[in-house]
Amino acid sequence: MEFPLGKPILAILATALLSGAALVCMPPTPASDLTVWVFADSHARTYRSIRDSFEEETGRSLAIDDVGDSINIRLASLFMAGRTGNALPDAAEIEIGNIGRFLRPPVTDVGFLPLNQYLETSGFRTIDSPLDPGESGWNARCTADGKIYTHDASHWRLNPNRARPDAWIDRIIPARFTPWSKHGVIFGVPHDVHPVSLTYRDDLFRQAGIDLSTARTWTQFQDKCAAFQDYWRTHGVSHRHALELPASTSDDLVIMLLQRHVNVVDDRDQIHLADEKVVKTISFYAQLVAGARSIGAPAESNTGIWINQLEQGEICVFWTPDWRVDLLRRYAHAEALRGKLRMMPLPRFDPDDAPTSTWGGTMIGIPRGCRDPDKSWKLIEFLYLSDAGLDARRNEGEIVSPLMERWNDPICQKPDPFFGGQQVRKLYVDLARQIPPRCVTPMTSVAQITLSIVLGDAVQYVRNRGTIGLEDACRQWLNRATADVRRRIDHASFEKRDATP
Amino acid sequence: MNGKQGDCSYSAARRFTLWSLQRRAAPYLFLLPFLILFFGFVLYPLANSVILSFEKTAGPRLTRFAGLTHFRFLLHDWLFWVAVLNTIGFAIAFLCLQIPASLALALLLNSPLVRFRNFFRFAFFSSNLVGQAFAAVLFTLLLVPRAGLVNRMLGAVWPSLLELDWKSDPRFARVAILMAALWLSVGYGMIYFLAALQAVDQELYDAARADGAGAWSRFWHVTLPQIRPVTVFLILVGTVGSLSLFELPYVFFQGPGPQFAGLTIVQYLFTQGFGAGDLGYASAIAWALVALIGTVTLVQIKIFRGAGEHP
Numbered sequence: 001m002e003f004p005l006g007k008p009i010l011a012i013l014a015t016a017l018l019s020g021a022a023l024v025c026m027p028p029t030p031a032s033d034l035t036v037w038v039f040a041d042s043h044a045r046t047y048r049s050i051r052d053s054f055e056e057e058t059g060r061s062l063a064i065d066d067v068g069d070s071i072n073i074r075l076a077s078l079f080m081a082g083r084t085g086n087a088l089p090d091a092a093e094i095e096i097g098n099i100g101r102f103l104r105p106p107v108t109d110v111g112f113l114p115l116n117q118y119l120e121t122s123g124f125r126t127i128d129s130p131l132d133p134g135e136s137g138w139n140a141r142c143t144a145d146g147k148i149y150t151h152d153a154s155h156w157r158l159n160p161n162r163a164r165p166d167a168w169i170d171r172i173i174p175a176r177f178t179p180w181s182k183h184g185v186i187f188g189v190p191h192d193v194h195p196v197s198l199t200y201r202d203d204l205f206r207q208a209g210i211d212l213s214t215a216r217t218w219t220q221f222q223d224k225c226a227a228f229q230d231y232w233r234t235h236g237v238s239h240r241h242a243l244e245l246p247a248s249t250s251d252d253l254v255i256m257l258l259q260r261h262v263n264v265v266d267d268r269d270q271i272h273l274a275d276e277k278v279v280k281t282i283s284f285y286a287q288l289v290a291g292a293r294s295i296g297a298p299a300e301s302n303t304g305i306w307i308n309q310l311e312q313g314e315i316c317v318f319w320t321p322d323w324r325v326d327l328l329r330r331y332a333h334a335e336a337l338r339g340k341l342r343m344m345p346l347p348r349f350d351p352d353d354a355p356t357s358t359w360g361g362t363m364i365g366i367p368r369g370c371r372d373p374d375k376s377w378k379l380i381e382f383l384y385l386s387d388a389g390l391d392a393r394r395n396e397g398e399i400v401s402p403l404m405e406r407w408n409d410p411i412c413q414k415p416d417p418f419f420g421g422q423q424v425r426k427l428y429v430d431l432a433r434q435i436p437p438r439c440v441t442p443m444t445s446v447a448q449i450t451l452s453i454v455l456g457d458a459v460q461y462v463r464n465r466g467t468i469g470l471e472d473a474c475r476q477w478l479n480r481a482t483a484d485v486r487r488r489i490d491h492a493s494f495e496k497r498d499a500t501p
Numbered sequence: 502m503n504g505k506q507g508d509c510s511y512s513a514a515r516r517f518t519l520w521s522l523q524r525r526a527a528p529y530l531f532l533l534p535f536l537i538l539f540f541g542f543v544l545y546p547l548a549n550s551v552i553l554s555f556e557k558t559a560g561p562r563l564t565r566f567a568g569l570t571h572f573r574f575l576l577h578d579w580l581f582w583v584a585v586l587n588t589i590g591f592a593i594a595f596l597c598l599q600i601p602a603s604l605a606l607a608l609l610l611n612s613p614l615v616r617f618r619n620f621f622r623f624a625f626f627s628s629n630l631v632g633q634a635f636a637a638v639l640f641t642l643l644l645v646p647r648a649g650l651v652n653r654m655l656g657a658v659w660p661s662l663l664e665l666d667w668k669s670d671p672r673f674a675r676v677a678i679l680m681a682a683l684w685l686s687v688g689y690g691m692i693y694f695l696a697a698l699q700a701v702d703q704e705l706y707d708a709a710r711a712d713g714a715g716a717w718s719r720f721w722h723v724t725l726p727q728i729r730p731v732t733v734f735l736i737l738v739g740t741v742g743s744l745s746l747f748e749l750p751y752v753f754f755q756g757p758g759p760q761f762a763g764l765t766i767v768q769y770l771f772t773q774g775f776g777a778g779d780l781g782y783a784s785a786i787a788w789a790l791v792a793l794i795g796t797v798t799l800v801q802i803k804i805f806r807g808a809g810e811h812p
Contacts (some may be wrong), residue, residue: 073775080558080780101778105559239647239664248669248759298666300645301755314647442777449757456760484579491574492779494559 032063034379036364037092039071042326043191043362046396050388058378065089072098075367079111084369090376091383094188096179096361100442103182106495112187112365116169118377119186123168123385130156135405141165168385176402178437180363182267188363189384190402192322195431196255196357199320199328202342202420204240204313208232212317213344221347222288225295225317243317244306245296247289247459250452252319256281259346259357263439264447269493271485273447273454274478281349282451282478283471286458291466303327311336321359322428326397329418339420343427356431358438398425400432407432443489450481554784571785581786583761584769585793587675591765592743594679595686599739600732602683603690608720610691611698622695626688633685637752640681644668668754671762678750678763682743690735697728733805737798744794747771766790 003010038044044066051062067074071092078088079102094102102111125140127149134140134151139162141148150159169177169186173193180188205212205224208231215221225242232240245252257264260277272278289296299306299315307328309315318324320343328337345355364384366376383389390401394411401407407429415421454477461473557567575581606625610618628636643651644667656663667677701724709719725732750763751771757764766786774783 076775076778101776104778105563109559109563246669249756298646298669300641302641302645305642305645305648308648312648442779445772445776449761452757453760491570492777492782494557494563494565 030061031086033060034090034375035063035065036379036383037065037067037071037075037089039066039068039093039095040362041066042396043093046392047383047389049396050383050392053388054379054382057382060375062379072101075111076101079367082369085371088367088370090370090372091364091366091379093191093362093364096363096438096440097445099179099188099363100440100444103187103440104442104494107182107185110182110185110187111368113368113370113373114185114187115189115366115377116184116186119169119172119189120164120167122377122381123166123171124164125166125171127156130158132156135408139164139166139170168381171404172402173404173432173435175435175437176361178267179361179440180365188365189380191362191364191384191399192360193400193402193432193435194321194323194358194360195400195428195435196259196319196321196359197343197345197427197431199310199318199325199341199343199419201310201313201316201340203340204228204232204316213342215344215347218284218347218349222293222295226293228316229295237313240313241297241315242295243288243297244299244315244319245285245289246298247296248298248452248456250448250455253282253285253451253455254448255319255357255359256285256349258436258438259355260349260353261436263437263444264451265439265441265444265485265489267439267441269441269443269489271447271482271489273451273485274475274482277349278478279471279475282455282458283467283474284349285455286462286470286474287467290459290462303331307332319359322398322400323360325424326399329398334418338418341419342422343419343424345427345431354434354436356434356436358435361438398428400425400428443485443492446488447485450485454478454481550784550787553781554788556781558780559778567781571782572789574782575785575789580761580764581766581769581789584764584766587762588744588746588765591675591679591682591746592740594675595682595743596736596739598679598683599686599690600735602687603735604694604728604732606687606691607694607698611695622692626692628684629686629689631685633681633748634752636681636685637749640677640684641753644677669759671758671760674754674758674762678753681749681753682746685749686739686742690739693731693735694728697731698724701727737801740797740801741794744790744797766793 036047038047044064047064051064054060054062072094075089075092075094105111107114125138127134127140127142129144130142130149132140134156136151136153138151139148139159140151140156141164142156148159148162148165149156150162151157168189172190176190176193177186180186180190200212202212205228208228210224210228210231212221212224212228215224228242229240232238254264257278260281262272262275262277262281264273264278265271287293297315299309299318306315306318310318310328311333320328328341346357348355364380366373366380370376385403390403390406393399393401394409412425412429413423414425416424418424454474457477458470458474461470554571555567555569557565557570609615610622610625615621631639643649646652646664646666647656652663652665655665665673667673705723705727706719709723714722745767746765747767750758750765751768754763757768757772767790770783770786770790773779773786
């Protein structure tokens with residue numbers, strides 16, 4: 001029998017009918033008791049490895065949805081639509097570059113639930129007896145007598161003035177709550193610290209007779225790098241650059257500014273673009289990437305490419321937050337780099353600068369309209385703060401935990417053969433203790449874009465006129481940029497601004 | 502008997518009523534699925550975005566009437582005007598290159614002298630099958646200083662070009678985006694031109710030849726007028742497409758690019774709406790873009806009509 005519309009149409013119709021029937025007959029996926037949304041494969045992998053323990057411990061099923069980068073738009077849409085209950089995940093992770101938009105509404109209307117109370121009333125530190133080990137400043141409740149003790153560097157002493165033992169809020173490094181807070185209200189538990197160090201090709205620097213690790217200031221660092229480049233140029237390697245440093249984007253400049261405790265927009269919407277430290281830093285940065293003493297070259301953000309640039313010795317010093325070392329271990333050809341790398345703290349501009357900065361970050365929060373916030377909190381505690389969760393994360397990679405007591409883990413003392421036996425984890429932990437706080441507001445990204453413009457102007461100035469008069473020019477540009485960002489903040493703010501310009 | 506007749510006439514009348522009802526309702530019923538989708542996913546969001554452009558918002562319960570504030574701010578927002586200039590500049594450069602390149606390719610691959618024409622037609626068109634995001638990633642790899650294929654080829658001719666950083670210099674950044682956009686769309690234009698070329702009546706060429714017209718003359722006086730409707734269509738589609746350029750620079754630069762060279766109107770809209778969460782201002786930008794596209798398209802239609810042809 002002939003089908004009047006022809007065989008192809010018949011085939012399409014049959015396929016459609018069969019697929020439809022298959023969809024109808026497919027058993028529905030059983031709904032989980034709890035759902036967490038993550039955006040990174042590695043996070044999903046880690047949480048899946050401990051899901052069984054969670055389900056056994058709590059008797060609740062857990063779905064881990066790797067939503068990818070669309071997590072931000074999906075969550076923002078759900079919050080904007082005022083959805084509640086099953087429509088929302090029970091917990092969700094957000095990357096630091098995207099948190100600003102979520103903090104735009106007034107504190108009472110942010111889509112995430114304030115976590116201060118949970119953080120202050122759970123995770124209490126306990127000791128079995130005052131003979132237990134501890135660290136200076138810790139407060140713990142003794143399970144034997146129920147009293148609060150404070151550690152004074154040598155012993156636990158009874159402290160009748162202390163109302164409660166340390167809770168999660170005291171045990172997590174305070175600087176890492178800042179990006180996820182608005183006016184003191186905390187909306188997320190930090191996943192990481194992400195201290196930044198510099199990783200360099202020690203073999204190539206040694207060949208050039210330079211010990212980069214002795215550079216304590218950025219000026220010394222530049223001198224050594226300039227000498228390094230000169231050495232290789234005289235030896236016929238003209239495409240060897242010292243430091244990964246772009247001339248057109250402000251990402252690395254922001255890292256330097258954070259090192260100097262400068263947030264371009266702070267949590268009260270105050271703009272710090274025209275601060276003297278910014279003027280000096282941007283002027284210094286411009287002559288790092290342009291002019292006769294340039295030591296910088298842009299590296300690709302694509303992991304495979306920047307690692308290749310390091311392997312080939314095209315760019316020999318890279319900014320390395322802990323997550324980047326993970327990538328390096330995973331994707332570099334071990335034989336090409338093993339033992340050739342070393343790591344150092346960031347050189348400083350002034351003695352009061354931190355020897356590190358921070359790059360990247362993730363939080364987990366509870367959507368305000370979720371099914372049961374208490375259950376969500378238990379899930380967060382398990383994934384982020386329990387031994388099982390933290391061990392799984394340590395096994396997965398290099399990431400330094402924001403829970404300070406984990407920094408005493410003996411694994412942190414282990415020498416690292418990839419870095420020629422250097423104690424890399426110990427260095428990261430030492431840097432984590434000095435991490436500068438980072439603020440993120442809805443206007444941070446706009447301010448950073450404006451900073452890129454000024455940087456571009458400064459680089460052009462150095463190329464055309466050198467460094468004389470550069471600081472004055474930068475000051476003018478930054479003043480103009482401040483006025484522009486102020487105007488934008490005033491226009492964009494939903495709330496009435498209480499900060500003064 | 503009478504009763505039977507009455508039944509028959511009743512049922513006939515009922516059938517007639519149902520039939521006429523069906524005849525009247527059928528078109529609307531057929532239209533209904535489309536109308537539901539159109540109202541739900543096009544008209545309603547459009548109307549909402551008009552309202553949003555006059556409001557300040559920070560969530561479902563947090564809206565405040567802002568009047569013309571967003572539009573007034575837009576007029577003095579230099580970033581918006583940078584985005585407008587970038588977008589218009591891109592559109593002009595893109596159209597000036599895409600249309601001739603597509604036509605040249607179509608003429609070449611329409612010639613019986615070229616062997617394996619079908620293979621080449623598919624090869625040139627296939628780049629259009631991948632998305633802008635893929636093209637951006639591909640060109641990121643091709644244009645890496647020192648390691649990218651394009652840089653290596655340029656470096657072989659002029660060694661200092663090996664270091665050429667396409668993402669740092671605004672001039673080169675614009676060229677990079679243009680190259681990627683052309684790689685994506687020249688094949689698309691070629692297919693339309695091929696179809697148009699194959700539809701040109703051969704008798705016109707024979708007549709022209711008989712009148713002593715040379716190759717150039719035949720192309721100018723026969724081919725071009727005959728493929729004019731397709732050319733107009735490609736210009737209109739290309740204009741709308743390039744004025745709403747977004748994914749390519751967004752993925753390529755992962756931001757606005759050097760000195761905002763990669764900032765387009767849609768990218769600015771996206772940054773404001775989904776980066777800073779200011780949906781009111783983003784809606785105002787969207788309506789400004791609608792006005793721009795509408796104006797440019799109307800002007801183009803007027804020009805083409807003025808030249809004596811309806812697009």
